[in-house]
Amino acid sequence: MLSVTHASLAFGGIRALDDVSFTAETGHITAIIGPNGAGKTSLFNIISGFYQPQSGSIHFDGTDITGMRADKRAAMGMARTFQNIALFRGMTVLDNIKLGGHTRLRSGFWSSGFYYGAARREEAALRADIERDVIDFLELDHIRKAPVAALPYGLQKRVELARALAMRPKVLLLDEPVAGMNREETEDMARFILDIQDRWETTILLVEHDMGMVMDISNKVIVLNFGRKIADGTPDVVQRQPDVIEAYLGTSEDREVTV
Numbered sequence: 265m266l267s268v269t270h271a272s273l274a275f276g277g278i279r280a281l282d283d284v285s286f287t288a289e290t291g292h293i294t295a296i297i298g299p300n301g302a303g304k305t306s307l308f309n310i311i312s313g314f315y316q317p318q319s320g321s322i323h324f325d326g327t328d329i330t331g332m333r334a335d336k337r338a339a340m341g342m343a344r345t346f347q348n349i350a351l352f353r354g355m356t357v358l359d360n361i362k363l364g365g366h367t368r369l370r371s372g373f374w375s376s377g378f379y380y381g382a383a384r385r386e387e388a389a390l391r392a393d394i395e396r397d398v399i400d401f402l403e404l405d406h407i408r409k410a411p412v413a414a415l416p417y418g419l420q421k422r423v424e425l426a427r428a429l430a431m432r433p434k435v436l437l438l439d440e441p442v443a444g445m446n447r448e449e450t451e452d453m454a455r456f457i458l459d460i461q462d463r464w465e466t467t468i469l470l471v472e473h474d475m476g477m478v479m480d481i482s483n484k485v486i487v488l489n490f491g492r493k494i495a496d497g498t499p500d501v502v503q504r505q506p507d508v509i510e511a512y513l514g515t516s517e518d519r520e521v522t523v
């Protein structure tokens with residue numbers, strides 16, 4: 265289980281997060297929604313360790329990780345995808361995915377050269393693992409040798425998911441996984457997310473503006489508005505809450521309304 269307790273984060277005078285608490289249960293899909301600027305990315309950033317909250321705490325499987333560095337959190341089993349695709353565009357699909365797997369190697373990415381025999385055996389095992397569990401699973405076999413830059417957007421997003429999955433994460437943070445996708449690509453991605461939950465019981469956190477997808481696949485929805493949590497419950501309950509509807513509909517013109 266992952267829990268955020270009374271977390272606040274401010275940038276100058278802007279309160280990006282204001283006393284936010286919630287839990288993401290193990291093996292569940294928890295969505296974080298809210299209008300633009302509500303604090304969703306900030307919440308992801310304090311969970312993954314990119315930012316430190318000014319107050320409050322974050323616990324992961326019983327450990328207080330509030331002050332822990334991002335790479336340590338990754339080593340504990342936290343993986344993340346980004347709003348804007350963060351892949352090595354000139355490298356192949358397979359090589360990008362293997363980079364995710366390297367966080368799992370005991371001999372480590374940088375020390376591989378020094379422990380060549382052991383590292384090579386580990387590398388071969390990792391490759392077999394990735395082929396079976398990630399490439400086949402996410403149906404990427406036909407493009408494994410393709411450079412990422414040559415792929416359509418929806419597939420690039422799937423490769424990014426594959427790279428996160430190669431870390432065998434306990435917690436997977438997905439930042440707008442279907443942004444910019446067409447209906448078919450969105451449905452594929454939703455199916456893959458549900459399959460990941462089903463197969464590995466991964467705890468999944470999701471920031472997403474596509475309300476149809478969020479309400480369809482989430483076990484729980486957290487709603488933020490101006491840095492504060494205004495709702496926390498099952499999709500059924502949350503989408504009927506008047507202040508949630510108000511947050512989306514009663515907003516200024518520059519906010520995106522996707523309900």
Ligand SMILES: Nc1ncnc2c1ncn2[C@@H]1O[C@H](COP(=O)(O)OP(=O)(O)OP(=O)(O)O)[C@@H](O)[C@H]1O
Pocket residue numbers: 275278279280298299300301302303304305306307
């Ligand atoms: N590095 C930063 N420096 C200054 N202000 C920031 C920074 N990051 C976020 N903010 C501000 O904090 C508030 C919350 O931003 P955040 O990006 O977390 O919202 P969001 O819900 O993810 O928005 P979006 O849906 O547009 O991605 C906004 O007012 C934003 O301008």
